[in-house]
Structures are given as structure tokens and as C-alpha cells.
Amino acid sequence: MKSNRRQFIKISTLGTGGLALGLSSMNLNGINAAYAANKNEAVSDEDLTPYPTYCEVCFWKCAAWTYVDKKGEIRKIIGNKEDPHCNGRLCPRGTGGIGMYHDEDRLKNPLIRETKEDGTQYYRDASWEEALDLIADKMGKIKKEHGPECVALFSHGTGGKLMGHLLKAYGSSNISAPSFAQCRGPREVAFTATFGEDVQSPERTDIRDTKCLVLIGSHIGENMHNGQIQEMSDAIDNGATI
Ligand code: SF4
Known part of the structure; x- marks a missing residue:
């Protein structure tokens, strides 16, 4: 199959659309909060402090920079050019990290499930000490009995x-x-x-320079393995056959 860059981007955008739908069904509040945070007055990069970080959304673990303004608000997250996993460009999930950070459903402390008298269940906030004690107690009982x-x-x-x-x-x-x-x-x-050696990270595949890429049981482009997708996009630009 011969694809061009436009077709490839279209396929990738379908994946991104799915992601957006997934996010909207999860919770739009975080995204709204992120937009609200960014409704602050515009700032230039000189007013922001970059902090090194990495993206934990998937196992690819792209290195990144988080830019924080003087009020401590995260204003943007970009990829780290030094990292071959991302070459300075995060995928939409990583770039959307600000929305995740502001999501009101983001867990910031343990929750313990409780049951009301009528049988309905709910979660209540708990301290780490209480949660760890509860887990240790239950695990201890299981070990003793079974x-x-x-x-x-x-x-x-x-x-x-x-x-x-x-x-x-x-x-x-x-x-x-x-x-x-x-x-x-x-x-x-x-x-x-x-x-003669195991898989490294990133995998040392040479997708960028290939003339013919055969994918068996793989869904590059859908899975957003950042570095590999960038290479695949370059290969398509170079006339590779997929
Ligand atoms: S590929 Fe995307 S989600 Fe995965 S670590 Fe990189 S930026 Fe994050």
C-alpha cells in the first residue's frame, strides 16, 4: 500500500479524535480548568521557568519540559529535543498533560471505599497512613488465613x-x-x-530510512509510539512503501 503524508495524518487524526472523545466522556472539567488556567494574561517564554520532566501517560516515557509561570501555573509542556524517544515533540496525549494535571478527578490522595446502610457505596478521602494501615491489615489477615x-x-x-x-x-x-x-x-x-542483544528503549529500528515497511501484528500510527511514528512519517515523505 502506498500512502502519502496527507493520508497518514488523516489516519492519525482519527486516532486523535478517538482520544478526544475518550477524554470528553471521562471529564471535561480538567480540560476546561486547563483552558481557564490559560486564560491568564499571555506570557512569553522569558517569563516562564522550565522544569525537566517526563511523560508518564504511556510506556514510551518521552522526556519533556514543563513551563511554569510566576504564579506556579503550568502554561505548557513540550518535548525535550535531547530525547530520541520524542525528538522535542510530544504526542497529543503528552501535550494534553496540562488538562490531566487540572482534571478535578485526578487522584491526589488515597480513597477508601465505604458502604452506606442502604448498600450504596462511595469513596472517601483518606490519609496515606490510614490507607496503608488498612491494606497492611487486610493483607496480613489473608496471609494468616490462606x-x-x-x-x-x-x-x-x-x-x-x-x-x-x-x-x-x-x-x-x-x-x-x-x-x-x-x-x-x-x-x-x-x-x-x-x-544478539535485547530490545532497548527506544527500539533501534531503522524505520526512517526504510524503502519498504512491513507491519505484522503492529499498529504504528494508532498506538502513538511517538518516535516510531515520527520516523514512519519521514519514511512516507521519502517515498517508502507501507
Ligand atoms: S508517546 Fe505520548 S503519551 Fe507516550 S510518553 Fe510520549 S508524549 Fe507521553
């Missing part, structure tokens, strides 16, 4: 490793990552078998 190995972990993402350490300390080795078996695992094996 043994530690009755608890298993199916992990994904940054927090997975930390939870894995917790589970080992608890006494269970039932730790699995289904996403690894279906995603990174096969790539790890294939990279090692082909190049």
Missing part, C-alpha cells in the same frame, strides 16, 4: 516492579505480566535471536 501464595500479581507499567517487590516480601512468587507475553516478550526474544 497463606501468602494465594495472592497473585498481574502487573503492567511503572508501578508493576514496585508491587513485585512488595509481593516477594509478602512471601508470594506468583508474579506475572500478561502484557509481557503478548508484547515485549516476543520482541525481546526476536531481537536477541536477530541482533
Whole structure:
């Protein structure tokens, strides 16, 4: 299939539209709050202080700069040019980080689920100390009554490793990552078998200079793997066949 840059952008925009729909069904308040924050008087970059950060929205983990004004308001988030994951450009999700930051549903402290007398449930704010005590108490009871190995972990993402350490300390080795078996695992094996070393981050694929890109079981463009999409866009510009 021969595609041009316009078609490619159209496909990507459909993905972005889906994202926008997803966001609107979640909560528009955060976005509105972000717009409200940006209704402040216009400022130039000289009035803003950049802080290095990285985007946690997906595993790609693009390095970024957060620009904060004198009132402490985040005014913009841009990619870090030094980072090969993003080459200075975040995807729409990363750029929309300001909306996420201002979202009134963003969790800033633990919530504990309670049940009213009529059976309806709700969440109430709790301190970290109370929440951790509650979890420790419940995990202790489970261990005492059923043994530690009755608890298993199916992990994904940054927090997975930390939870894995917790589970080992608890006494269970039932730790699995289904996403690894279906995603990174096969790539790890294939990279090692082909190049003699495992997948690095970013993956050392040469999409930009390819003349013919064959995608099998992959959906680059939909999945917004930032650096790879930029390379794919360049390859299309260079006349590559997809
Ligand atoms: S690809 Fe997008 S969502 Fe993922 S880390 Fe980069 S900017 Fe964030």
C-alpha cells in the first residue's frame, strides 16, 4: 500500500479524535480548568521557568519540559529535543498533560471505599497512613488465613516492579505480566535471536530510512509510539512503501 503524508495524518487524526472523545466522556472539567488556567494574561517564554520532566501517560516515557509561570501555573509542556524517544515533540496525549494535571478527578490522595446502610457505596478521602494501615491489615489477615501464595500479581507499567517487590516480601512468587507475553516478550526474544542483544528503549529500528515497511501484528500510527511514528512519517515523505 502506498500512502502519502496527507493520508497518514488523516489516519492519525482519527486516532486523535478517538482520544478526544475518550477524554470528553471521562471529564471535561480538567480540560476546561486547563483552558481557564490559560486564560491568564499571555506570557512569553522569558517569563516562564522550565522544569525537566517526563511523560508518564504511556510506556514510551518521552522526556519533556514543563513551563511554569510566576504564579506556579503550568502554561505548557513540550518535548525535550535531547530525547530520541520524542525528538522535542510530544504526542497529543503528552501535550494534553496540562488538562490531566487540572482534571478535578485526578487522584491526589488515597480513597477508601465505604458502604452506606442502604448498600450504596462511595469513596472517601483518606490519609496515606490510614490507607496503608488498612491494606497492611487486610493483607496480613489473608496471609494468616490462606497463606501468602494465594495472592497473585498481574502487573503492567511503572508501578508493576514496585508491587513485585512488595509481593516477594509478602512471601508470594506468583508474579506475572500478561502484557509481557503478548508484547515485549516476543520482541525481546526476536531481537536477541536477530541482533544478539535485547530490545532497548527506544527500539533501534531503522524505520526512517526504510524503502519498504512491513507491519505484522503492529499498529504504528494508532498506538502513538511517538518516535516510531515520527520516523514512519519521514519514511512516507521519502517515498517508502507501507
Ligand atoms: S508517546 Fe505520548 S503519551 Fe507516550 S510518553 Fe510520549 S508524549 Fe507521553
